[in-house]
Amino acid sequence: MECGFWGKLKKPFFVLAPMEDVTDVAFRAMFVKYSGMADDGTSVGGLSALWTEFTSADALSHPDGRARVEHRLRYDSQSEHPIVAQIFGARPENIATASAYCASLGFDGIDLNMGCPVKKIESAGSCAGLIKTPELAVQTIDAARRGAPHVPVSVKTRIGYNTIDLEGWIGLLLAQHLPVLTVHLRTKKEMSDVPAHWDLMPEIVAMRDRISPHTLIIGNGDVCSMDDAFHKVKKFGCDGVMIGRGAFGKPWFFRHEYEPSVRMRLQILLEHTRFFEEAFLVRTAGAPEDWYKDKNFAIMKKHFKAYAHGFDGAQALRVQLMDAENAADVEQVIATFLQREGSIHS
Numbered sequence: 001m002e003c004g005f006w007g008k009l010k011k012p013f014f015v016l017a018p019m020e021d022v023t024d025v026a027f028r029a030m031f032v033k034y035s036g037m038a039d040d041g042t043s044v045g046g047l048s049a050l051w052t053e054f055t056s057a058d059a060l061s062h063p064d065g066r067a068r069v070e071h072r073l074r075y076d077s078q079s080e081h082p083i084v085a086q087i088f089g090a091r092p093e094n095i096a097t098a099s100a101y102c103a104s105l106g107f108d109g110i111d112l113n114m115g116c117p118v119k120k121i122e123s124a125g126s127c128a129g130l131i132k133t134p135e136l137a138v139q140t141i142d143a144a145r146r147g148a149p150h151v152p153v154s155v156k157t158r159i160g161y162n163t164i165d166l167e168g169w170i171g172l173l174l175a176q177h178l179p180v181l182t183v184h185l186r187t188k189k190e191m192s193d194v195p196a197h198w199d200l201m202p203e204i205v206a207m208r209d210r211i212s213p214h215t216l217i218i219g220n221g222d223v224c225s226m227d228d229a230f231h232k233v234k235k236f237g238c239d240g241v242m243i244g245r246g247a248f249g250k251p252w253f254f255r256h257e258y259e260p261s262v263r264m265r266l267q268i269l270l271e272h273t274r275f276f277e278e279a280f281l282v283r284t285a286g287a288p289e290d291w292y293k294d295k296n297f298a299i300m301k302k303h304f305k306a307y308a309h310g311f312d313g314a315q316a317l318r319v320q321l322m323d324a325e326n327a328a329d330v331e332q333v334i335a336t337f338l339q340r341e342g343s344i345h346s
Contacts, residue, residue, distance in 0.1 A: 002145075003179045004152035005049075005082040005108050006216055009240075012233040013038075013048035014254060017220060017244030018086045018111070018156070020118075021299050023053050025074045026276040030268060031247075032079050035254035047254050048240070050075075050083045054113045054127075057089030057098035066101070071280065071294040073105060082108035086156070088116065090125035090136060092143035099147030109180075110148055112140060114157040114173075117188045128188040131161040134172050141176050154180035156220070156242075159200060160187040170204055174211040181208075182218040182242055192245075196221025201236035218242050226256045249306025262311045266334045269307040273327045276300055281326075297326060304330075313341050 016023065016031055028050050038046035055072040059065030075083050085102040087110065089095050099110050114137060116127035123129060130137040144153040155173055159166060164187060173181055183204060185196040201219050208215050220242040223229050229241040247253040251268060252260055260268070280295040304321040308314045317337050324330045 002150060002152045003214070006152055006154075006179045009048055009216075011216075011239045012230070013240040014226070014229055015049040015218065015240060015242050016047055016051060016247060016254075017242045018051035018054055018113070019244055019248075020053055020116075021295070022248070022302070023051060024072070024276075024279070024295070025076065025080075026272060026279050027251075027303075028080060028083075029076065029275055030251035030272050031254070032076075034251040034268060037079070037081070048082075049109075050080055051111060052083070052085050054086045054088050054116065055098075057087045057094045058091060060087065060098035060101050061094040073102065073107075074279070075107075077106060084109035084111045084154070086111040086113055087144075088113040088121070088126045089140070090130065090133075092136075092139045095140045096143040096147035099144040099151070099153070103148035103151045107151065109152045109154060110144055111154045111156055111180075111182075112144060114155055115184050115188070117158075117191055122188065128158060128161065131158065131165075131169055131188065134169065138172070138176060141178070152179040154178055154182065156182040156184070158184045158186055158188055159197060162187060162189045164197070164200070166200065166203060166207065171207060171211060174208055174215060177212045178215050180216045180218060182220055184220040186221060198222075198232060198236055201232075201238055205237040216240065220244065222246075226254065249303060249309065263338060265307055266338065269304065270327070270331055270334055272303060272307075273300055273330045277327045300330075313337065 031047060036046035038048050053072045055069050059069045073085055085107040087095065087098050087102065102110050113127050114130045116122065121127050125133065141153060141155065155178055157173065160169055170183065185198055185200060186192065186194060198219065205217055208217050216239040218240040219232060219236065219238040223232065223241055223243045224246045229243065232241055243253065252258050281293055281297060301322055305318055308318045308321060320333045321330060324333060
């Protein structure tokens with residue numbers, strides 16, 4: 001079992017979840033800057049590890065497909081370490097090829113997504129679909145290890161498909177002696193419609209102790225603050241916690257007991273928007289209005305909703321931000337808001 005950087009982390013540790021069309025290089029840059037990376041592997045005042053968006057192994061295995069999705073694997077080699085590339089797929093040969101490619105890019109880890117419940121993906125046998133084909137799931141793990149023998153291969157999954165299946169599914173994954181297993185504490189069927197089953201974590205940890213004592217267990221689901229994350233580690237016994245939606249719109253999330261002013265929050269929103277525009281919207285050599293787009297600017301609007309929330313005037317500000325078409329528009333909307341509301345949000 002290749003442990004890589006995982007074996008050096010101090011427990012408990014806290015990591016940023018992979019989220020589709022969210023956890024890109026611009027999003028992560030804000031967390032690195034405003035939460036910071038924990039150099040010694042501790043979590044107080046910083047992140048312990050980052051994940052990319054999940055990326056198709058099938059696409060990465062072919063030149064044309066790779067060109068379409070490579071932007072998902074962009075990262076800053078100076079500031080974003082340790083960073084884990086998350087891939088998905090149900091063809092072991094493509095998992096091996098994609099893993100080798102990720103290793104060549106310098107990623108510190110490779111994570112196999114075996115939990116995404118999106119129907120068109122899991123119905124094709126990938127992600128949560130692998131819960132129904134455990135032999136194939138094991139083959140994909142073996143393939144990733146063949147493709148990247150010197151990079152730790154981990155798995156992120158759920159506690160079952162239609163029903164909770166710890167002994168069968170989680171036990172099978174633990175038997176692969178992974179360096180890390182991240183468990184989203186819901187079934188595929190439950191999506192995010194019910195509270196996460198954190199009460200099952202002690203049983204998962206006990207299984208780990210019995211089957212694969214060196215495997216680190218990361219819990220995921222319904223973590224709303226760092227206080228909550230620390231509480232869950234202490235109460236349920238996992239080694240680390242992965243935070244997804246709870247950190248959305250809060251790049252400072254991993255700075256314990258820190259809350260920026262509204263003015264600062266909006267400045268970070270603008271900085272995020274500019275970074276996104278620079279990273280994914282590149283002007284061509286043609287007419288000024290022509291853009292080469294890896295991602296559509298409209299993706300930023302989900303971030304606007306998350307940042308502009310919970311303060312006086314936030315709803316009206318969100319309405320105006322939804323009409324923005326570029327970073328310059330966002331800058332004007334924020335400047336006008338702060339000029340009008342400055343005495344309240346200084």
